[in-house]
Amino acid sequence: MMSAILARSYKDLPNHHLRSCLLYFAAFPEDYEIYVPELIELWIAESFIPHTPNHTLEETTRSYVTELAQRSLVQVVCRSTAHGWIESIRIHDILHGWCIEEARQDRFLYAIDKPAGQAGASSSSSDNLISYRFSFQTLSDQILPVKPNIRSLLGFELESVSLPKLRFLRVLCIENSTLKDFSSVIAGCIHLRLLRLANCGRVVLPSSIGKLLYLQTIELRNSALDSQSQVQNSLWDIPTLRHVYLGNAFFSPPPLARSVRLQNNELQTFEYIGEAGTDLRCHDMVIFLGQMNQLTTFALRMRPNIPAEVLNIFANMPHLVDITLFRFNVLDKLPAEFPQGLRHLFLVADVIKQDPMPILEKLPCLVVLHLSGYEGQTMCCSSQGFPRLQELRLDSFSTEVWGMEEGAMPKLSHLTLQSCEKMSKLPVGLLHLPSLDHLELAYMPQISEDDSTLNELRRKGCEVHTFNPCGMFTNKPNLYIYAAAP
Template sequence: MGSKLCRILEDINVLIAEMHDFGLRQTFLVSNQLRQTPPVSKECRQTDYVIIDPQEIASRSRHEDKNNIIDILPGEASNVDLAVVPIVGMGGLGKTTLAQLIYNEPEIQKHFPLQLWVCVSDTFDVDSVAKSIVEASHKKHGDTDKPSLERLQKQVSGQRYLLVLDDVWNRDVHKWERLKVCLRHGGMGSAVLTTTRDKQISEIMGPHRTYNLNVLKDNFIKEIIVDRAFSSENDKPPELVEMVGDIAKRCRGSPLAATALGSVLRTKTSVEEWKAVSSRSSICTEESGILPILKVSYNDFPAHMKQCFAFCAIFPKDYKINVEKLIQLWIANGFIPEQEEDSLETIGEHIFIELASRSFFLDIKEFKGDSDYCFRTTCKIHDLMHDIAMSFMGKECVAAIKEPSQIEWLSDNARHLFLSCEETEGILNNSLEKKSPAIQTLICDNPMRSSLKHLSKYSSLHALKLCIRDTKLFLLEPKYLHHLRYLDISNSSIKSLPEDISILYNLQTLDLSNCSALDRLPRKMKYMTSLCHLYTHGCLELKSMPPGFENLTKLQTLTVFVAGVPGPDCADVGELHDLKIGGQLELRQVENVEKVEAEVANLGNKKDLSQLTLTWSKVGDSKVLEKFEPHGGLQVLKIYSYGGECMGMLQKMVEIHLFCCERLRLLSGCSAIFTFPRLKVLTLEYLLGFEGWWEIDERQEKQTIFPVLEKLFISNCGKLVALPEAPLLQGPCGEDGYTLVHSAFPALKVLKIKNLESFQRWDAV
C-alpha cells in the first residue's frame, strides 16, 4: 500500500507542475471529511478556507532531511550490529511526519522486507513495547502465551527489518539494552529509527548516528501561516500580510506552532486583533517549546469547544479515535450546547471539523471495510496537543494502559476513565472499595470476565463501554444507571440484555454491534424514547425486533432491522415509516415482511438514508423490487438472495451490489433508453440466471450505459455470455485528432471477472 501511495503522490506532483504551468491555484485537503467546508462555530469568522496537507509541506521542507536519513539506513546493509538512528528535536518540528515519509519511501520498503511502527510515548515498559512490536506485524503466530520478549525474538529472527519507535521518553539504559538484545536477532542490515525530544535519550539509543532535526526555514513557516490565516487569494489585506513575518518569528521554525497561530488569525479581521494575538503569543524557547502558542490557540475557542477537546485527554497518546463515537461521547457528557436549527450530532461534526482545521486532530482517515456497516472516520491527537488537553483536565481524565498503582491512580477528582490493562474489573473493585469518585465516563478496552462490585458507585455514569466475555454476565445493574446516555457493549459474548434495561430512559446511544450470540432485544425497548443510535450489525442470532419501534421517535441510526415472523411480540417494518433513519440500514428476512412492496418502497424513500441492504434468508418467489424507485440521496444498494426476475429503476445509484439473486434476468424492464449516469461500482455475484444485457436500440446507439463506472466485479454468473454491447464513441487520437471507438465503460479502472462458464466476448475495445 505504501508503494501504491508513493506512485499516486508522484502522479499528483506531475499534475501540480502542470497546474503551475497553467497558472492554477494549488490546494490540498486534509481528508474527504473536509471536502465541503461546513459552517464553523458562530463565534468564529464565517469564511471558506483551504487546508494545506502537512505531508505535502513536509515532503518539500524536509526533502533534504529525508534523503540524508535514507542514505544512512540502507548503507548499514553489511553492518552486523543493529543500526539505531534517533531523530531528535523540539516538539512540533515534524519528527513523526519525517519518520512517516522515510517509512513510506519506496526505496526503504524495497530494502526492508519487514517494517514495524510502534508509538512508545511516556511508558517504556519493555514487555509492553515488545508486545506492541509483535502486534504491529501482520504475521500471526499461535504462540500468544509465550513471553513478549521471546515472541519478539522469534518475530525478527533472520529478517532484515526497519522498526520505528516513535516518541521515546525513557532514559533507563538497562531497559533499552534489554530490548536491544532481542532486536539484535534480526537479519544483517536491520535498523531502528526513533523519534524523541530528549537529546540525552538520543545519545543513549544511538550516539554515533543521532540526527538533529533543524527548525523549518522562514519561507515555509510564512507559507503555513498565510494559508491558514487567509480564506482566499483575494482576501489578503496588505496591512495584515506585512505582519506575517513578525508572527512567523514567534513560531521558531515549528510547523505545528505556525498552523496553530495561523488558524487563530483566520478568525480575526483587523490589525488590532492580529496585534492582540501576537502579544499573547510568547516566542518559543528551548525550555517552553511551543506549548504557549498552542495554549493561545486553545484559549481562543469558546468554552464548549475547549471542553470537547480537553475531554480527549481520556485517550492514550497515539490512540486511534472513532470520530462518530467521540461526538456521541461529547453529547452524552453534555458538552455540546443545543441550537434550534441543528441537531447535536451536526453541531458536534462542526466542532470536530473546526478543531481539525486548527490541527488539534491529525491523521483523519476514512475506512470502508467488508461488513455491511463499514464506514467510519478515525483521527489521532498530536502528542503536544494531548499535553495541552491533560494540562487543563488535571486528574479528571485518567488513561491506564498497564496495571496502575492501587493507591495513586484513582483520585476523588477523577471523572473520565480509560482502562486497557489486564484484570480491569479487579483494579476497579479494589479502587472503589475505598474511594467514591463521581465517574461520568468509563471506557474499558479489554474484555472483562468477572463481576464488578460496589455497583451503586457507578450511579453518576453518563457513558460506558464494556466488552463482556461471560455469556450470562451484564456486570452492571440498570437501576443504578439512570443518568446513562451512552452504552457500548459491542463484541461481547452476551446472549441477551436484562429486561430492566428499558428503564434507561435517558439512553441515547446503544451499541450492540458484533454481539454474535445475542438472540433477542428487551421486549419493552419501546420505552427507551431518548434512543437516537442503535447499532445491531453483526448480531447474527437476532431473529426479530421487539414491538413499539414507532415510539422511538428520535431514532436516527439503525444499522440492522430483522423482520421476524409476524406476531404480537415482533415489530413490523411498517413501524419505521415515520422515523427519520439515516446513514446505513440493512433489512433482514425480507420474506417475513407483510405488505412487502409498500414497506420496502418506503425505506427507499427515506431522504437521509445513503445505503440500503435488503436480505432474504433464501431465494423464493418475489416481485418486490420490480417497481422499486429509490430517492436520489440513496447511493448504495445491496441485494442478497432476491427471488424476482427483474429489478426496478436504479439509475440514481452510485453503487449496486447483487449477490445470490439466482433468478434475476434483467436489471430493468422499463425504459427503452436506459443508462446509469451516476453508477461507479457494480458487483454481480452468483446470479445463476443472468444471461446477458439489454439490446441497444437506434435511439440509444450513441449513449454510454455506464459513463462513470470505475469498478466492475462479476463472478459465478454461469449463463452470462458477454458484457454489454458498446456504442460507437468519439475518442482522442494524436494531436487535435480523434477516432471512433467502442466503449461501454469509458471510466473503468478496475475489472474483476471470474468463474463465468459461458462467457465469450467483451465488445468494448
C-alpha cells in the same frame, strides 16, 4: 518543542467544544482506528456539541471532525464513497500522548492501562475524587478503581472485570472485554445516554432498561445476549432513543399496542443481526419496522432469511439514505418505491426474478449499489439512468446480455463483477462510461484476456484487476487481496 506546538494548536481551536473533542482522544488506545459515526455518538452523549441553527447535532459534529482533519490534528484513514464524509481516523502517537497528559492535568479524563498500585498507572486516589471521565485498558480480574460519581467510563481489552455502582454514569463504552454482574450495575444508571458493548461476549440486559429515559444510543455489536435474556420490549418506550444496534440478539417485535409509540420517537439508526431461532412473527415485525419513519440508516441481517414483506416499509421512510439487507430468499421484484434520497443500497438475495435496474436507476441520489442474486438472462440500463452512481458491485448474476444505453451511469468510477458466470463477454456499453477507471472481475474465468472490451478499457487507462482461484488479482505490477462482501 513539540509539546509547545501542540499546546499552541490546541489553544488556537475556535471554541471550548472543539478543545474538549480533541482531548477526548486520550480515551482511546494508542494507534486505535476510530470509526467516526461511533465517535459522533460519543461526543453528542458527552454534551460536547452545541445546538446550531439549521443543523442537526450530527451535522455539527461531522464539521468538527473535518475541522480537526484540516488542521492536521487527526489522520484521515478513509472516507465514505456514498456520502463523501470522513469515515475513520487515527491520532498520531505524539498527539495521543500529549492528549493523555493534558487531559490528566486538566482533570478532564484519566487514561489508565494498568491496575491501580502498579508502576505506570496514571492516576492517584486524589485524582479519582475529582475526575469525571475514565478510560481503562488491559485490566483483568478486578473491580474498576473509580468513584461512584463518574460520568463517563470507557474500557478496552478488559478481562473478567466488575463495575462498581455508578448512579451518575452517562456514557458506558466497553470493547473486546468480559464483564461480571453487568445487569445489576446498569439497572441503576438512570442518567445513561450511551451504552456500547462491542465484542463483549454474552451479556444480560436488565428488565428495567426502559427506565433509562435519557438513553440515546444502545449498541450490542458482536455482543450476544445471554441465552436467558432478550431485548426487552420496554426499550422502545425510551423517548430519547436515536441509534439502536442489536447484534446477535434474541429479539421479537413488541405488541402492536406498544409499537405505536414509535411514531413519536427520534430513532435515526436501526441495525439488527438476527440469528436462527429468533421469533420473527413476520406480520408484527413488518408493522413494527414500518413505524420507524424517521430513520436515516437501516440495516437488517437475518438468518435464515429476511421476510420479503420488509421491502414494503421503505415507502414510508422518506429520510433513509443507507439501506443494508442480508439476506432474502426469493424476490419476485424490487418495490417500485425507494426513498428518493437514498445514497447507499446493499441488497443480497438468493434469487431476484425481475430486472432490478429499471427501478434502481431512477434513484437520483444513489451513489453506491451492491446487489446480488438476479437470475434473469438480460439486464438493461437506460440513458440518463443512475445519474450519480459512483460504485457498482454485481454478485451472482445470471445475466448473459447487459444492455447499456449511452448516457447511463455518467459518474460510475468503480465496477465489480463477481461470479456472473453466464456473462461470456463484457458489455460494449462499458466503453461509454466516461468516469470508469477501476474494474474488478472476481471468479469470472470465462472473460478472456482477449476480450475486446477489456483490452479497450485498458487502453483508455482503466485499471483492470482479475481474481484467479489462487486468491490474487493477476494484474501487474501490483497484487491485490480480494475481500468479498459478507
